[in-house]
Amino acid sequence: MSAPEAAWLLIGAALLAYVLTAGADFGAGFWHLVARGPRGDAQREALEHELAPIWEANHVWLIFIVVALFTLFPSAFSVMSISLHLPLTAALIGIVLRGTAFTFRAYGLQPEPRRSALGRVFAVASVVTPLFLGMSLAALSTGAIRVAGGEVATGFFAGWTTLFAVSVGLLAIALFALLAAVYMTVAAPEPVRSDFRRLAIGAELAAAGFALAAFLRAGADAPALYARLSGSAWTWPVQLGAFGFAVATLGALWFRRFGLARFTVAAQVAMVVIGWGAAMGGHFVLPDVSLHNAASPPQVFAAFFPAVAAGAVLLGPSLFFLFRVFRAR
Amino acid sequence: MNDLLAARSQMAMSLGFHILFAVAGMAMPLLMLIAQWRHLRTGEAVFHELALRWAKGTAILFAVGAVSGTVLSFELGLLWPRFMQYAGPLIGMPFSLEGFAFFLEAIFLGLYLYGWKKLTPKVHLLCGAVVALSGLASGVFVVAVNAFMNTPSGLVLDAAGQVKDFDPYVAFFSASFPTQAAHTALASYASVSFAVMAIHAWRLRADPTSVFHKKAFEISLLVAVISTPLQIFSGDRSAKHLAEHQPAKLAAAEAVFHTTRAAPLSIGGWPDVDARELKYAIEIPGALSILGKGDPDAEIVGLDQVPRADWPNVPVVHLAFQVMVGCGTAMLGVCALAALLWWRKKLFAPRFLLLVMASGPLGLIALEAGWVVTEVGRQPWILRGLMRTADAVTPMPGLVVPFLTFSLLYFVLGAVVVVLLREHVFAVKR
Numbered sequence: 001m002s003a004p005e006a007a008w009l010l011i012g013a014a015l016l017a018y019v020l021t022a023g024a025d026f027g028a029g030f031w032h033l034v035a036r037g038p039r040g041d042a043q044r045e046a047l048e049h050e051l052a053p054i055w056e057a058n059h060v061w062l063i064f065i066v067v068a069l070f071t072l073f074p075s076a077f078s079v080m081s082i083s084l085h086l087p088l089t090a091a092l093i094g095i096v097l098r099g100t101a102f103t104f105r106a107y108g109l110q111p112e113p114r115r116s117a118l119g120r121v122f123a124v125a126s127v128v129t130p131l132f133l134g135m136s137l138a139a140l141s142t143g144a145i146r147v148a149g150g151e152v153a154t155g156f157f158a159g160w161t162t163l164f165a166v167s168v169g170l171l172a173i174a175l176f177a178l179l180a181a182v183y184m185t186v187a188a189p190e191p192v193r194s195d196f197r198r199l200a201i202g203a204e205l206a207a208a209g210f211a212l213a214a215f216l217r218a219g220a221d222a223p224a225l226y227a228r229l230s231g232s233a234w235t236w237p238v239q240l241g242a243f244g245f246a247v248a249t250l251g252a253l254w255f256r257r258f259g260l261a262r263f264t265v266a267a268q269v270a271m272v273v274i275g276w277g278a279a280m281g282g283h284f285v286l287p288d289v290s291l292h293n294a295a296s297p298p299q300v301f302a303a304f305f306p307a308v309a310a311g312a313v314l315l316g317p318s319l320f321f322l323f324r325v326f327r328a329r
Numbered sequence: 330m331n332d333l334l335a336a337r338s339q340m341a342m343s344l345g346f347h348i349l350f351a352v353a354g355m356a357m358p359l360l361m362l363i364a365q366w367r368h369l370r371t372g373e374a375v376f377h378e379l380a381l382r383w384a385k386g387t388a389i390l391f392a393v394g395a396v397s398g399t400v401l402s403f404e405l406g407l408l409w410p411r412f413m414q415y416a417g418p419l420i421g422m423p424f425s426l427e428g429f430a431f432f433l434e435a436i437f438l439g440l441y442l443y444g445w446k447k448l449t450p451k452v453h454l455l456c457g458a459v460v461a462l463s464g465l466a467s468g469v470f471v472v473a474v475n476a477f478m479n480t481p482s483g484l485v486l487d488a489a490g491q492v493k494d495f496d497p498y499v500a501f502f503s504a505s506f507p508t509q510a511a512h513t514a515l516a517s518y519a520s521v522s523f524a525v526m527a528i529h530a531w532r533l534r535a536d537p538t539s540v541f542h543k544k545a546f547e548i549s550l551l552v553a554v555i556s557t558p559l560q561i562f563s564g565d566r567s568a569k570h571l572a573e574h575q576p577a578k579l580a581a582a583e584a585v586f587h588t589t590r591a592a593p594l595s596i597g598g599w600p601d602v603d604a605r606e607l608k609y610a611i612e613i614p615g616a617l618s619i620l621g622k623g624d625p626d627a628e629i630v631g632l633d634q635v636p637r638a639d640w641p642n643v644p645v646v647h648l649a650f651q652v653m654v655g656c657g658t659a660m661l662g663v664c665a666l667a668a669l670l671w672w673r674k675k676l677f678a679p680r681f682l683l684l685v686m687a688s689g690p691l692g693l694i695a696l697e698a699g700w701v702v703t704e705v706g707r708q709p710w711i712l713r714g715l716m717r718t719a720d721a722v723t724p725m726p727g728l729v730v731p732f733l734t735f736s737l738l739y740f741v742l743g744a745v746v747v748v749l750l751r752e753h754v755f756a757v758k759r
Binding site for chain 2: 096326
């Protein structure tokens with residue numbers, strides 16, 4: 001495997017980590033927004049309790065992706081930054097509002113009305129951010145963003161304004177909500193736990209709907225992706241895997257096997273990300289920007305990998321320590 | 330407002346906002362660590378309360394710093410995609426190390442905040458030390474990137490000026506890295522300790538018997554009297570670095586239009602760029618030559634040796650430099666007075682508390698002014714000598730809209746942070 005290929009996989013792995021960790025944080029914000037009924041406040045409190053020790057640290061994966069992109073594949077970063085300026089800016093505004101509103105709320109702004117207003121900001125931003133991030137990622141696969149002579153030739157609206165991209169954005173919201181709800185069935189006390197079981201089942205069905213919509217719209221809006229998703233040999237095991245884990249998640253939730261559901265839902269979401277990554281086939285922007293034509297010179301990879309390894313050697317045990325301290329109750 | 334100016338304003342505003350929280354993330358953990366260490370040594374409950382409060386303050390400021398830092402990493406691409414395409418590979422290593430240091434700080438801050446009852450006191454203190462160290466490290470790594478922009482190194486250009494070869498390790502340790510890293514780190518300790526000290530002085534005036542605020546005042550004063558003189562020394566090293574490696578920046582900072590031997594240090598004044606002279610300044614003969622070269626007769630390069638098109642905005646850089654040096658000198662004076670009063674056991678004299686309150690913002694003002702000197706002083710280059718800022722900006726039109734949006738957003742955030750800190754960190758404990 002060449003260094004750029006390894007780096008492409010590493011960026012994909014970081015994306016997966018971001019989706020599985022920060023995704024659940026966004027999902028928690030979604031449930032915050034829609035929490036209703038007699039136990040609405042209890043649900044919100046349970047969500048905040050679970051979020052507190054990690055707060056916005058999960059964004060580190062996103063920062064890693066950004067840094068790895070501009071270091072190792074600078075022209076890919078440049079093309080994305082120019083063509084997706086608008087949705088990325090919208091996602092950024094969401095990240096700012098979300099992170100700060102949550103922290104302020106967690107540290108208890110009094111009196112009560114201000115507190116709930118900040119909770120609303122937190123929740124709305126939690127929904128807006130994944131929508132625009134999902135639309136941005138989807139735009140990369142549409143083939144609508146074209147590069148000619150090193151410059152973006154298709155303006156500032158290409159790709160992310162398609163129905164396919166919107167479906168993917170909605171799918172991202174549904175999957176994140178699903179992740180959060182399933183995690184809460186493990187962590188929350190009764191009767192809130194049973195609420196989240198019900199909500200998780202609903203989110204799974206919604207995710208299935210948006211996934212189908214995205215797949216169908218891909219034929220028109222993202223033909224290259226559609227051809228790879230429907231025509232390659234590897235695609236069916238991955239897609240069937242995602243489907244199988246989704247069914248398993250529903251089953252585990254139904255029979256209240258919450259520990260199992262947490263595993264199957266993570267596997268399901270991982271399959272979606274892996275399937276999309278495999279369909280991108282080494283590209284950052286279909287069809288013009290790939291790991292071959294965007295890679296930095298070899299010495300950059302040679303300096304980057306040791307830095308990442310050194311960081312991982314420090315971070316691995318630290319994370320292990322963090323989880324050991326807070327999970328040993 | 331044209332797009333280039335809007336992009337520069339947005340970047341300046343984002344950095345100016347972020348830097349306040351970044352220095353807090355570097356220096357607040359040190360204060361909190363000293364308080365906790367005092368608690369372990371003396372067993373006095375007041376130090377425990379202080380460590381708790383400062384830790385809470387650290388958490389609030391750190392969270393805003395984390396978010397505004399995430400924004401900056403995106404803005405580099407959203408506003409300056411061509412710069413990142415050119416320089417991304419060279420500054421990637423310090424940026425990725427910064428990411429790790431930041432994550433380490435987040436992990437151990439989480440352990441510190443939520444681990445009071447779960448960790449032994451020594452392990453808990455050690456976690457606090459890791460927070461302080463990784464905070465310092467992340468600041469140093471980010472400065473490595475800025476140092477590279479000021480004095481690019483590790484590049485081999487061909488005859489046409491295109492990059493032929495480069496070395497990321499040499500790029501990391503560029504010429505201005507050591508002086509700039511030291512100056513920024515010390516700036517964070519000096520400015521944050523002055524600000525914290527001022528707030529507790531304010532509370533002490535309302536409640537002169539509060540042991541809590543007295544101890545808080547003493548600990549932040551200790552950090553201030555150590556870091557401030559070191560910072561003045563580091564400033565002297567920075568001036569010598571500028572004289573050798575970035576003469577245009579020093580010339581603009583001191584409004585030196587004509588190359589001169591035995592150059593005077595000019596205090597105040599207004600640069601008349603068209604007439605190429607500094608008006609109404611107080612001059613100390615030979616002092617700039619001493620500052621820049623360590624020799625009263627040495628030659629200081631003036632702006633006449635820089636093509637007119639490559640001049641930075643002289644009035645802005647000169648004013649910012651004067652503000653920075655003025656604030657730093659005043660802070661040194663406050664520290665000297667504090668030492669005298671401490672010796673005469675009159676540290677909590679009401680009039681001194683009033684002076685400390687008034688000097689609370691000086692460090693943060695100097696910090697912002699210092700960034701203006703280094704950033705505006707590098708213009709028109711984004712990468713000195715290699716790429717102009719105007720060539721780096723995104724083709725996206727209407728950049729004034731995100732500039733105004735983010736300005737409004739940060740303004741609201743800043744206001745809420747002030748309210749939070751007042752209610753949760755600095756309120757008088759009854």
